[in-house]
Amino acid sequence: MPELPEVETIRRTLEPLLADRTIAGAELYLAKALRGCTPEAWPCLVTGRKIARLERRGKHLIMVLAKPGNHEEAPLALVFHLRMTGQLIHGPGGRPRERHTTAVLTLDDGTELHFIDTRKFGVMNLIPYGRWDEVSSMSRLGPEPFSPSFTLTYFQNTLRRRKGKIKAVLLDQSVVAGLGNIYTDEALYRARIHPERMASSLDFEEVRRLYQAIKEVLQEGIAYRGTSVRDYADGLGQPGSFQERLAVYGRAKQACPSCGQPLARTVVAGRGTYFCPVCQRLEKEG
DNA sequence: AATTGTACCTGTCAGC
């Protein structure tokens, strides 16, 4: 489900509701979703802690947990990865739990944060703040797409020495953090690059277009509060609207917004892949 | 070392 724009939207909607709140209670309903401590220890470790702020790294949402009254002690971080269908929804206390609820945090104002995940792939990891290497999906994370370290030169050098197809390379979180299946297809479309092109075969102009397209499509995704194709909702349970602006994802056989020819679907890197066979050619010119 | 396939889960939808 959530790629960078969705996780960022969740972060922004939850931050004002959770920041400076103290965790009053914690219940775990799916033990396998918890990493970093035992299911028995988890409620004790998080209860009584204050949520200092929410951060994001790639597709990870990081809840920073300070211990009130003890500023010497290093904070903990509860790191969520929602994978395909995870949701984090804040609301009033005492509301009934949905069927696939992984965990519930109760706050000192009586409200609750529900971690709901139909497919049960989502995980949360309790670690000392800063020890990101202890979260397997964070240990080899590439640069944030909006950080100064994600430069055109870095991107160019990285693509040049990679073997696989460009789509597979963009989905690799060690290249750049936060792209998933939807925004990868949209960025490739905007840059007019076929998803099966070899990454190392892109010329400088193509790399430059792709670099720009990645930043633009992620920025727009955030501006439109994420893409709700099926399960995604923000921290208040509200859908995003970027699905209305998708050019290619999920639109096989529909008209290309640019040339009007039918869009195609294929499978690349094991993922459904949407593109325009006319605007995104595999061969050099035609 | 890096790339590909498969597993992890549940739900939905198209086709028969």
Next chain:
DNA sequence: TGCTGACAGGTACAAT
């Protein structure tokens, strides 16, 4: 209706 198979926003791990 109900069955079957394909597919779904992601990652980990085994096999190559």
